[in-house]
Amino acid sequence: MKRKYILLLFLAVIFFNTISYAADINIPEPSFYFYVYDEANLLNDEAEEYIIKTNEELYKKTGAQIVIASLNSLEGEDIRLVALKIFEKWGIGSREYDNGLLMLIAPNEGEIWVEVGYGLEGTLPDSKVGRIIEDSIIPYFKEDNYQEGIISGFNEIIQEVEEEYGIQLKRENINEDLYNIGEYDESIGLFQGIRVILIVIGIIVFLIIDFKFFNGFLTYSIFLRGNRYGGSYRSSSSGSRRNKGGGGRSGGGGAGGKW
Amino acid sequence: MKGTRWLIVLIVIVIAIGALFVGKYNTLVEMEEKVNSSWAQVENQLKRRADLIPNLVETVKGYASHEEEVLTQIAEARSSFNKANTPNEYAEANAELERALTNLYAVVENYPELKANQNFSDLQYELAGTENRIATERMRYNESVEEFNKTIRRFPTNIIAGMFGFESKQYFEIDEQDMEVPEVNF
Numbered sequence: 544m545k546r547k548y549i550l551l552l553f554l555a556v557i558f559f560n561t562i563s564y565a566a567d568i569n570i571p572e573p574s575f576y577f578y579v580y581d582e583a584n585l586l587n588d589e590a591e592e593y594i595i596k597t598n599e600e601l602y603k604k605t606g607a608q609i610v611i612a613s614l615n616s617l618e619g620e621d622i623r624l625v626a627l628k629i630f631e632k633w634g635i636g637s638r639e640y641d642n643g644l645l646m647l648i649a650p651n652e653g654e655i656w657v658e659v660g661y662g663l664e665g666t667l668p669d670s671k672v673g674r675i676i677e678d679s680i681i682p683y684f685k686e687d688n689y690q691e692g693i694i695s696g697f698n699e700i701i702q703e704v705e706e707e708y709g710i711q712l713k714r715e716n717i718n719e720d721l722y723n724i725g726e727y728d729e730s731i732g733l734f735q736g737i738r739v740i741l742i743v744i745g746i747i748v749f750l751i752i753d754f755k756f757f758n759g760f761l762t763y764s765i766f767l768r769g770n771r772y773g774g775s776y777r778s779s780s781s782g783s784r785r786n787k788g789g790g791g792r793s794g795g796g797g798a799g800g801k802w
Numbered sequence: 803m804k805g806t807r808w809l810i811v812l813i814v815i816v817i818a819i820g821a822l823f824v825g826k827y828n829t830l831v832e833m834e835e836k837v838n839s840s841w842a843q844v845e846n847q848l849k850r851r852a853d854l855i856p857n858l859v860e861t862v863k864g865y866a867s868h869e870e871e872v873l874t875q876i877a878e879a880r881s882s883f884n885k886a887n888t889p890n891e892y893a894e895a896n897a898e899l900e901r902a903l904t905n906l907y908a909v910v911e912n913y914p915e916l917k918a919n920q921n922f923s924d925l926q927y928e929l930a931g932t933e934n935r936i937a938t939e940r941m942r943y944n945e946s947v948e949e950f951n952k953t954i955r956r957f958p959t960n961i962i963a964g965m966f967g968f969e970s971k972q973y974f975e976i977d978e979q980d981m982e983v984p985e986v987n988f
Contacts (some may be wrong), residue, residue, distance in 0.1 A: 623934050669931030670924035714957045744818045750812055794843065795938030798927050 547739045569618075573633045577786035583613035583650050585689035594697060599786065601701070605708045606637030606789060607663070609700055611693055613648040618699075622649055626658040627795060636660040636791025643791035644700060650689060655680065656799035657700075660791045665699065666707040673798035675699045826959050830968055833950045837971050840943040841889065844974060847935045848883070848892060850901075856967055858925050859956065862906065865916035869909050875902040889943075889972040896936070898978055903929070940974045947971045 574580045578598040579591045586594075586694050594611055601607050610633065617625055626647040636643025642662035650656050657672050683692030753761045859873055879902045883895035893908040916922055954963035962968075 623937075627938055634875070647908055663979070668928065670927040672931075673923075673927035737821045737828075741818065741825070744814055746823070748811070748814060751807075794847075795935040796931050798931055 553567070564677075570628045570632045573788065575785055577788065578608065578610050579635075580610070581610040583648070584617050585613050585648065585650065586611070586693060587690065590690050590694055593694070595786075597697075597701060601704070602637075602786075602789070605642065606640055607642040607644075607704055607708070608635045608637075608643045608789060608791070609646070609697065609704070609722070610635050611646050611648075611697065613650065613689075615649075615651060617649050617652055617654070622647060622654045622656045622799065623650070623658075623795065626656045626797075627793065630658050630660070630793045634788035634790040634792070636662060636789055638790035641791040641793070642704075643789070643793065644704075645793070646693070646696065646700075648689070650684075653684075653802050654799065655684070655801075657696075657797045658793050658795070659797040660793045661796070662791065663704070663707075664796045666703055667797075669796060669798045671703070672700075672802075676798055676800040681800050681802050823958075823962060827962050827966065830950075830954065830959065830963060830966075833946070833953060834968065837943070837946045837950050840939065840946045842975075843939040844889075844936070845892070847932060847939050848896060848984045849931065851936065852880055852883055854925065854928055855899075858906075858922075858929065861919065861922050861925060862916065865913050865919070866909065870910050872902070872906050876906060878902075882972045889974045892977070893974050893976050900933075926952070944973050944975070947973050 552794060571580065571582070572761060576591075576595045578595045579586065581591065594609075598609055601609070626645055629647065630643065630645050633645075634643075634647055640662040641660045643660035644663055644667070645658045646655070647658065655676060659667050659669075659672060675696055679694070680692045680696040683689070684693060750762060753759055849955070855876060859876060863873065876899070879895065879899040883892070883899055886892040886895045910916055910922075953959050954968050954970060
């Protein structure tokens with residue numbers, strides 16, 4: 544009987560350690576090439592290629608990312624909130640400089656919102672973004688010429704970003720490692736140590752319980768499975784150049800418009 | 803032999819629970835820090851808007867100087883904003899300011915020249931963007947407060963929270979009691 548109580552206590556400890564919070568509203572996964580997510584099909588291949596190529600170079604040199612996304616429906620949500628959530632989930636721009644930007648277009652609702660990452664707020668203040676939308680994007684959208692509007696707005700934004708980083712770009716060898724998807728630099732301290740201790744203790748307790756009650760059946764089966772699948776990692780096919788967000792954040796800055 | 807083995811198990815479990823308590827305490831410290839830093843962001847954005855307002859008032863005055871009522875309302879809202887200290891007070895001052903701005907925008911509709919003014923339209927974009935920033939940082943602040951408050955009330959963290967004096971945080975929202983109960987002076 545006592546053994547059962549101890550097992551229960553053990554389970555309770557695990558349970559209290561792993562309570563998680565509810566999931567958020569539905570936000571799409573980023574596309575394979577990351578820089579264009581064209582659900583509403585507003586761009587042709589050539590335009591997408593242009594945006595992706597330009598971004599790849601920009602990211603290499605500055606860590607900045609300018610993402611274009613279109614959605615078929617906002618599902619009744621505020622476009623600004625949707626843009627914020629997408630930005631949060633995709634992590635646009637480098638983590639160090641938060642220099643990302645998201646242009647979100649909902650053609651069926653006739654709304655656009657440009658969300659500017661914290662690091663680009665100085666380069667692209669709300670009024671400047673507002674004017675770009677008003678003068679370079681909306682006039683095209685009004686004539687259902689989405690592609691031209693997007694490209695024209697994209698170019699205006701790129702130009703501002705280029706100017707901002709113009710002086711820095713002369714420093715040829717900008718450390719690319721800075722902008723890679725590195726690990727979070729979590730503070731390694733007591734907390735981390737305790738994690739390790741907890742895991743070790745957990746394993747010991749697991750082993751004791753397993754060998755006590757199941758004659759080590761669980762342990763053996765884990766080892767057997769590990770052997771069967773171990774070492775057979777799928778070799779990543781060469782030539783795939785999937786892009787990812789750098790982990791940048793935004794805080795609701797930017798501007799929007801309707802047509 | 804059997805006795806010692808169970809003693810070891812017991813010791814291990816006691817250590818595990820002890821370690822868990824230290825871990826939870828550290829989590830609480832981290833979460834409280836997150837609440838504080840999110841609040842700083844809210845305050846930043848509120849100040850940013852307050853800083854934009856004198857500029858806006860000046861621009862409007864150039865075209866609609868006789869709309870004194872609206873302009874005074876804004877000045878008053880701004881001064882009560884400056885006096886705010888707690889999240890609740892800030893939220894109330896903020897609501898007052900928002901009402902005043904809505905009135906201002908309504909008035910502006912009567913002045914097409916003002917609306918066409920480049921400076922004014924820039925300010926409007928900045929204000930709209932700042933309002934969205936406030937909404938964003940407020941949402942993040944409230945989320946961090948919710949998470950923190952939930953955690954310090956949940957078992958077993960509530961024991962640690964009680965031991966070390968962690969107290970629940972105020973949301974950034976208007977206290978409805980404050981709004982409804984009229985002040986009575988005898």
